[in-house]
């Protein structure tokens with residue numbers, strides 16, 4: 001809306017919200033979280049495990065506080081954690097990164113994302129996001145003065161449409177966001193899809209911002225396809241990850257970003273002025289976490305695969321049509337059998353009348369159209385009894 005003279009005068013007299021603040025809103029998760037609490041719904045909405053982190057990791061956090069690791073440390077993150085991350089990435093993927101020059105510890109991957117965007121985006125720059133998309137991508141781009149350019153994944157399988165992606169690239173495009181395993185769809189993008197994104201980045205000299213928070217949660221023997229392992233891509237990749245999901249510690253707010261040395265220099269400055277550093281004792285515990293053996297990650301993925309299967313089978317039996325979730329925490333399901341056309345209305349009905357909270361997938365679009373309102377997201381990052389309780393309540397949909 002054009003500002004009138006009156007508006008301008010008012011905003012000068014009463015300091016108000018910035019344009020960037022007015023251009024973004026709280027993600028849908030907050031709204032559903034409050035609704036779920038009000039109605040005491042079984043909560044399959046959030047990406048929050050309802051079980052604790054591994055005992056030895058909790059103990060390491062408590063020991064760190066008791067041993068007085070309670071003061072500032074290096075803003076970039078404690079050295080043992082950066083070294084531990086470099087070693088884990090090397091063990092897992094066979095790629096070396098320099099813990100001093102290329103790794104920064106942040107307050108969750110959320111800060112890693114917005115901080116990275118603030119580091120590389122100028123006003124007028126465009127950043128491509130695949131929608132449905134985790135809402136912080138578009139918000140972070142706007143906060144940084146850039147413009148999010150959504151490219152829709154093709155339903156019902158939510159594949160990358162390479163022609164649509166190529167058509168969205170303009171002279172102002174600076175970067176592409178890539179999240180795999182993908183929230184909300186559970187897609188693990190194929191080698192061909194990832195290759196196609198990399199080719200376009202190389203052709204147009206773009207950065208790729210890679211959200212790999214679910215990289216250890218890949219099912220059915222699939223392998224994550226890391227775009228930054230392709231030739232020529234490490235130099236242009238900003239890799240974002242964190243402790244929230246892999247170690248079931250979403251409240252700890254510890255994440256990290258791996259980026260080329262020149263970009264890391266900038267990220268360190270932005271990070272220092274935004275949060276100074278991530279909490280020291282929790283970084284100590286995180287350093288212990290990244291040293292866990294390969295068996296930890298195998299068991300974690302196997303446990304989640306079992307829960308995914310349990311939830312998918314239960315939802316299908318009730319009448320939902322589930323997209324095959326290949327990775328991450330979520331199943332996206334169509335609900336047309338129940339006669340609803342609008343995912344927000346259906347989500348509200350589920351919470352209020354059925355007692356189960358789930359997320360309407362249209363909340364992952366900047367400008368959702370009718371065809372984007374036909375899917376719900378259910379989380380299986382829950383104990384089996386929680387999933388069972390949710391499925392029992394959802395049985396009421398059958399009557």
Ligand SMILES: Cc1ncc(COP(=O)(O)O)c(C=O)c1O
Nearest residue numbers: 047108109110134183242244255
């Ligand atoms: C795809 C994705 N990226 C990032 C985050 C945020 O992670 P963190 O807790 O590290 O900020 C989430 C949380 O749900 C997520 O699903």
